[in-house]
Amino acid sequence: MREKAKILDKDTIRRCLMRLAHEVLEKNKGISNLCLIGIRNRGAYLAKRLADCISGIEQEHIPVGILDITLYRDDLTLIAPQPVVHKTEIDFDITDKNIVLVDDVLYTGRTVRAALDALVDFGRPKSTQLAVLIDRGHRELPIRADYVGKNIPTAANETVEVRLSEVDGIDEAVIIQKD
Amino acid sequence: MVWTRKDLLGLEELTKEEIELIIATAESFKDVSRRAIKKVPALRGKTAVNLFYEPSTRTRVSFEIAAKRLSADVINIMTETSSVKKGETLIDTGANIQALKTDIIIVRHNCSGAAVMLARHVDISVVNAGDGWHEHPTQALLDILTLKERFGSLSGLNVAIVGDIAHSRVARSNIWGLTKLGARVTVCAPELLIPVAIEQMGVHVTHDIDDALKDADAVNVLRMQFERDEKGAFPSHIEYFKNFGITTDRIKKAKKNIIVMHPGPLNRGVEISSEVADGDNSVILQQVTNGIAVRMAVLFLVSQAQDKRNGYTD
Numbered sequence: 001m002r003e004k005a006k007i008l009d010k011d012t013i014r015r016c017l018m019r020l021a022h023e024v025l026e027k028n029k030g031i032s033n034l035c036l037i038g039i040r041n042r043g044a045y046l047a048k049r050l051a052d053c054i055s056g057i058e059q060e061h062i063p064v065g066i067l068d069i070t071l072y073r074d075d076l077t078l079i080a081p082q083p084v085v086h087k088t089e090i091d092f093d094i095t096d097k098n099i100v101l102v103d104d105v106l107y108t109g110r111t112v113r114a115a116l117d118a119l120v121d122f123g124r125p126k127s128t129q130l131a132v133l134i135d136r137g138h139r140e141l142p143i144r145a146d147y148v149g150k151n152i153p154t155a156a157n158e159t160v161e162v163r164l165s166e167v168d169g170i171d172e173a174v175i176i177q178k179d
Numbered sequence: 180m181v182w183t184r185k186d187l188l189g190l191e192e193l194t195k196e197e198i199e200l201i202i203a204t205a206e207s208f209k210d211v212s213r214r215a216i217k218k219v220p221a222l223r224g225k226t227a228v229n230l231f232y233e234p235s236t237r238t239r240v241s242f243e244i245a246a247k248r249l250s251a252d253v254i255n256i257m258t259e260t261s262s263v264k265k266g267e268t269l270i271d272t273g274a275n276i277q278a279l280k281t282d283i284i285i286v287r288h289n290c291s292g293a294a295v296m297l298a299r300h301v302d303i304s305v306v307n308a309g310d311g312w313h314e315h316p317t318q319a320l321l322d323i324l325t326l327k328e329r330f331g332s333l334s335g336l337n338v339a340i341v342g343d344i345a346h347s348r349v350a351r352s353n354i355w356g357l358t359k360l361g362a363r364v365t366v367c368a369p370e371l372l373i374p375v376a377i378e379q380m381g382v383h384v385t386h387d388i389d390d391a392l393k394d395a396d397a398v399n400v401l402r403m404q405f406e407r408d409e410k411g412a413f414p415s416h417i418e419y420f421k422n423f424g425i426t427t428d429r430i431k432k433a434k435k436n437i438i439v440m441h442p443g444p445l446n447r448g449v450e451i452s453s454e455v456a457d458g459d460n461s462v463i464l465q466q467v468t469n470g471i472a473v474r475m476a477v478l479f480l481v482s483q484a485q486d487k488r489n490g491y492t493d
Contacts, residue, residue, distance in 0.1 A: 068207070071219040071249075071479075084200075085207040085479070121216040 001178055007152055007160070008173035013133065014151035017046070020131055021053035025146050028098055031058045035097050037065040039115050039132075040086055043103035045166045046133060050102055065090035072114035088118070095123035100147075104162040106132040110155035134173055136151070137159045182480040185488065186298040189314035190355040196357075198323070198356055204476035205324050205469070209250055214469055221479055222249035226281040229255045230272065231308070232263070232288045237467065238318070238445055242285045245474035252280070269293060271492040273301045282485065286310070300436060304481040312346050317477060318442050319352035321470040323360065324396055325462055327471075329438055336359035337392040340382075341367045341423060342401025342450055345374045345412075349401060349442045354380050367391035368423065373413040388423050392433040399440045400425050400451050416449050416455050425451045430460055438462045 008016070028034050031054065038047025044066040051064045066089040100114055110131060116120040119128065131147035154160060154175060162173045180196045190198065211219055227246040229239050239255065246253045256276075258264070258383040263272060269288070283304040286294050291311030298305035309315040323333065330336055338357055338462055344350045344366045357364050366373065367390075378384060387390050392398060404421060414422070425439060439451070439461045447453045456463060 011468065071211075071221040085204050085476075087207050087210050117220070121218070123215075 001176055004175045004177045006159065006172060006174050007134070008162075008171075010171040013171050013173070016133060017050055018053050020147045021050055021057060022151060024050070024100055024129075024131065025054060025057060027129070031060050031062055033096070033098050034100065035063040035065065035092065035094065036092075036100050036102055037067050037090065037115075037119070039043075039101060039103045039111060040066060040068045040070075040161055041167065042066075042164055043101075045164045046104055047102035050100075050131065063092045065092065065094075065117055067115055069118050069157070070110060070115040072118045074110060074114070081122055088122075090122055091130075092121055094119065094125050096126045097124045099128045100130060101130045102132070103130075104125060104133050104164075105160050106135045106145050106148075107160075108131070109139045109141035112143050113141050134160055138157055181485050182379070183487075185303075185481055185485050186294075186307075187222075187296055187316055187477050187481055188294050188305065188307045190312065190316050190352045190359070190467055193355075193359070195359045198320070198359060199300055201320055201323055201473065201476050202327060204473040204480060205320070208472040208475040208479070209469070211475070212468070218250055220250045222246065222251035222482055224484055225251040225283065226279075226312060227247075227251045227253050227283040227285060227478065228276050228281050229253065229256075229308075230276065230284050230286045231256065232258045232269075232286075232293075233309070235287055236309070237470070238287065239278050241467070242306075242308060242478075243471040245471050246283075246478055248471070249478060251283075251478065265384050269297055270300045273297045277301045277303050282482065285298050299303065304485050306477060306481065309348055311348065312351070313348050314352045314355075315348040315442075316352050316356075317470065317474055318349050319356040320467055320477070321473040322353055322399060322440055323356050323415075323475055324469045325466050326362075328437075328465075329462065330396060332361075333357065336362040336396050337365070337394045338362050339365045339367055339395040339398045339457065340401065341391060341425065343372045343396060343404055343407075343413075344377065344401070345372045346369050346404050346407045347401050348398075351380075354387075356381055358382070365395070369414055369419075378410055388429060389432060390427075392429055392437070394432060395437055396439060397438045398433075399442075400424060403442060403444065403446055405449050416446075420449055420452075424449065425455050427452060427454045430458070436460075439452060440466055443467070 008012040036047045036051050038044035051062045070085045070090045129146040132145045133149040135148045135151050157178050159176045165171050180200045243253045285306045285308050287308040287312050291313035293310045294307035340350050358381045366382050367385050441463045
């Protein structure tokens, strides 16, 4: 395991999120009926930051929820060593809302598939869109993102790690090569 | 902390960290029962078998609801209407349940050690839903969750357990769990209902109910199990209520925020008065609600450990 390249730094992440905020607003023609839902763990922090950008632009509050998809995964036992079940925190009704799911890295698409399944149990949104900070390719399901911070071509033996100051003490994204 | 056990047999064998993992997982699972759609697919395609050799409503229903909220299929075997009546042994019954390609046996048995023995003879998961006078781990875990919700931490908490300690698996599991988490436990009962050498489990013993309640943050009132009195060790109902019953007068003398717990079913007017059972200090029905989350957590954890052993990936 070694760090191969740093692909995003603090300023790039900030600018990416600001651009994503504008794109979300442009596509949804404003903030009304819009909510963000971050996928635990780092997607939750990104959703909060994206919401701050959007509120900054529109001068209006946007609801943010957190989704824990542990119980909906189809590859639970592949995730080492043991995923801890956390709470889902969505304290608003998602029915008829336009939802933007937020995650850090889009890879196989399995996390997003699980998130879509989980959302169905909370209500019936008008639409569900997907925003990710990094799309690294290698999809195993027919899923694509509506908003992408950065497309990074990667090899299968590499992983992409997003680190956020809220949990990791630093804002950056790196490619790690497995030996 | 990684959970690796295929079974949950008792709290004696668990570490503090394992107990804390179950409780943390249960706290997350509480959320599922508050949703409009009270179901998650975590145990989809698994079959849980409730194998009950003793009558039970609350525990069996609680396990059944827990398993169903995780999307498992549930089969109930009541031994009065099964081949056990024809003389089949516990091990044979277990082997047959396993041969039906099920995944988890939830067993309640009147013999201490039944769950442990069954777990040694089958490869599928075994969850102890109460064995004789030995352990009732999920009851103690739901009591711990209830205490944790109220007080934040169990460290330094004073918990009194009042009632038939000698015949109580609930008391034994509670003592193991509470002492591991740093609570101070006092047991209180008539002399004949306190087992010899119980102090070795790290508890304080008293025969004076007011002494037991004096510093208690919580009192766990056990059911008087009159059906188990074979040696005439039990006092009469009236005598017991007079000397050990949890009444409004006794609660008034205790700490203001004392919580009153009871594993059910209640004998009103024997171990507890109706005013207390239905009063502001009672958390008896919260315990019932917490039972679902704790059992979901246990079923989820043993099932995950089992999948890992079998090398299933999805």
